[in-house]
């Protein structure tokens with residue numbers, strides 16, 4: 400039995416190691432077009448703020464781990480085309496076109512930055528690019544030559560990048576087309592807090608500024624927005640990703656945005672060929688709408704699910720709870736589930752409460768009648784990242800604020816578990832919702 404995995408980043412590596420556990424005697428082959436293994440784009444930021452001593456990733460350790468598990472890995476190897484009739488993959492390796500056969504194949508070629516704004520330019524030396532080790536090295540040189548950095552896009556990546564550049568002494572301007580920051584994941588009250596925090600630190604934020612045009616005049620880049628024009632030596636595009644699926648065109652069925660269509664078992668339109676990670680959409684929200692949410696968590700989960708289904712349909716993919724963890728200066732942002740804006744569109748009656756305790760701020764959203772928790776956004780000085788799994792469980796199991804209020808009471812005198820859960824005060828949310836419900840009941844009775 401031969402399993403071929405295309406793409407050896409987060410999703411591909413997870414798939415390879417998990418496949419070894421599930422199919423101990425299978426031949427497992429992994430390939431990637433890059434020169435090194437395990438380089439993750441977040442490494443650049445973490446190196447800048449001193450969390451890592453070198454930019455280099457885990458290449459050697461990973462190569463060793465793969466060899467120990469009898470998984471072969473071809474680097475500098477680009478997938479070109481699937482040949483379903485022969486169950487083979489055409490590749491470009493060692494200077495020539497070759498082919499590899501498979502019994503089951505997993506596509507994990509991920510995503511790339513959206514280059515729409517710069518695709519017409521041959522010269523883009525002012526762009527900070529951090530997807531690969533080579534790009535990151537060049538971007539490091541670029542940063543050394545520039546006191547100012549302009550970041551386009553205030554989603555999670557743009558926000559994190561802005562604060563990292565600020566921390567290393569750059570003057571940062573952050574441009575965002577929407578009226579508030581990280582609007583996909585946050586509601587206005589949380590977004591405002593984050594904006595205040597960044598502005599207090601000295602980051603210049605311009606919202607409602609759509610970038611219409613960029614041009615490069617070395618060493619400068621000129622950026623024209625709907626509000627003003629900017630000139631900078633270093634700019635990072637932190638706008639949406641696009642899936643790396645151009646090579647799959649006309650071979651597997653894709654959505655118009657290039658994401659690969661898969662069934663509930665992650666199989667593509669080609670039998671025995673699966674797609675995972677940033678190549679695919681995930682079901683999310685009350686209508687299980689399939690949306691593009693490129694996240695590490697999804698990459699790892701989808702890898703395991705595809706591996707489970709390689710030879711028998713065993714495991715359907717779950718609905719995403721869209722859990723995000725982000726670090727902003729000395730605070731951790733954790734959010735999951737739906738935003739208030741999204742819930743309003745469904746017409747369902749909801750109850751929202753805010754809790755504030757010094758620097759900690761939490762928004763909890765629940766169903767007005769049943770109390771089912773629908774979304775949580777929390778910002779804390781404590782490292783609440785470890786509560787991500789707990790939050791996911793709350794949302795996936797459709798827990799109610801009442802159940803959670805009781806649970807936290809049970810844990811109140813407990814030990815370590817309680818420490819992690821205590822910051823999410825469902826008890827007061829539950830009591831506030833009850834009071835609001837009673838008020839609504841009284842009002843409807845007095846109307847008779």
Ligand SMILES: Cc1cc2nc3c(=O)[nH]c(=O)nc-3n(C[C@H](O)[C@H](O)[C@H](O)COP(=O)(O)OP(=O)(O)OC[C@H]3O[C@@H](n4cnc5c(N)ncnc54)[C@H](O)[C@@H]3O)c2cc1C
Pocket residue numbers: 405406407408409410411430431432433440441476477478479507508509510511529530556643646675676677678693694695696698724
């Ligand atoms: C700056 C940045 C910060 C991020 N921060 C976070 C975060 O804090 N939290 C979070 O959850 N997510 C974050 N993400 C998203 C996260 O990195 C991705 O969701 C994750 O890397 C997806 O993994 P993947 O394996 O599907 O794809 P990728 O990581 O994109 O890997 C795809 C691999 O396929 C290879 N490949 C592509 N085409 C071919 C081909 N034709 N032949 C052979 N190989 C090919 C590539 O070389 C690459 O190694 C961040 C992303 C970026 C860019």
